[in-house]
Amino acid sequence: MSTLMALHLQFNLTETLRLAEHAVSSTEQAQSYTETEDGIACPGALVWIHDEGVYLMSSGLPRLHDPDRPDSNLLVYADGWNPNTDGYRRDVDLGGDDFAEHLHLTDPAAPLIRELRAAHAEGYRWLQLTVTGTAYEVSVAGSCQRPL
Numbered sequence: 001m002s003t004l005m006a007l008h009l010q011f012n013l014t015e016t017l018r019l020a021e022h023a024v025s026s027t028e029q030a031q032s033y034t035e036t037e038d039g040i041a042c043p044g045a046l047v048w049i050h051d052e053g054v055y056l057m058s059s060g061l062p063r064l065h066d067p068d069r070p071d072s073n074l075l076v077y078a079d080g081w082n083p084n085t086d087g088y089r090r091d092v093d094l095g096g097d098d099f100a101e102h103l104h105l106t107d108p109a110a111p112l113i114r115e116l117r118a119a120h121a122e123g124y125r126w127l128q129l130t131v132t133g134t135a136y137e138v139s140v141a142g143s144c145q146r147p148l
Helices: 013-025 033-038 112-121
Strands: 007-012 045-051 053-058 069-073 099-104 126-132 135-141
Touching: 007 013, 013 045, 013 053, 013 112, 013 126, 112 135
Parallel strands: none
Antiparallel strands: 007 126, 045 053, 045 099, 126 135
16 A cells, blocks of 8 residues: 655745735736636736746736846745756655646735735745645745655
8 A cells, every 4th residue: 555645835925915916016917828728818827837946926917037148937846856056856646747836926815915914014935836636726835845
């Protein structure tokens, strides 16, 4: 019998909130593949990406540029998942394919942007994505939980 282990991806909350504020203040958004196919407008999102590393970026247009790399988007890497500093990592819960998932910030039922702002004001330091197989959960954490 195998035990399902969760993968905890943690992103610096201050840096993540910068991306989120850019996304919600932008008048135009880069749509996800599904939004484009369905003809639905993106309401503003953090785009969670797995390709060379695991990171977030803003869906807002024009793009939020990295001041250290002016021709690149500003990225917030998950703790321990920046290939430039941490090397290349893999995890079965992220699957074998690269992906981009939109984490909408202004869904009426539970606006993520409000949760991020409140958590930051209360001193939380991390946005956490807990990934198990084909599901994920978004939460905030006060400290970074590194696996042993």
